[in-house]
Amino acid sequence: MNNYRSKIEIVERILGYIARRDKALKTHILYSSNLNTTNLEKYLDWMTKIGLVSCVKEGRNTAYVLTPKGFEVLEKLRNLVELLELRSELSKDDSMISNPSLSRTLGVEDYVLIYKTLKGKTGLDYTHLTIKYRGGEYLVLLVDEKSLSQYSLRSLGYSLLASNDTGLPLLVIVRNKSLVDSIVNIFSTSKPLNEPRVLPLRDVLFV
16 A cells, blocks of 8 residues: 555544544544554644544543534545545456455346446536446445444435436445435435435445
């Protein structure tokens, strides 16, 4: 891993941890980030300075929360980290990825997973992970968390907006099976134009 990618993943990991908990103490961020205290403070000071996080007092302790700008940057970083990981897995000839758990979830051996920039009917562009299998094309979103955080809800909202505007149906793959009903309920109240599918990722334990 090069230094540039390493820094991207560190920032994404810190922002992602705070987003999943809505508010996080510095000591908890320290354990999750695998950084030493000095380096973590440099990252947090930098993130505070450019407006990605803000500080709130928790008794004698200082906690951090994501700002709206922080959520926006986190979404872009997660897309970038996923794209970097995909590039390392993609073959030179096509965009086929061999993933046994995903194959079992979809019920097929062959599928094409690739990032695309899609133009919606409103003229807006959406950068989203897409998947082609069984003759159809879908937007795909992986919810890779134990509970629905603010970030997860924002990602679902973005994906629903992209689905409605581009006309591509949305496929949501959930790592934690207990979240399936919650996500289905969100979709039932939002009444999307294309009915999304929600699938639990098979044969994978959430850790």
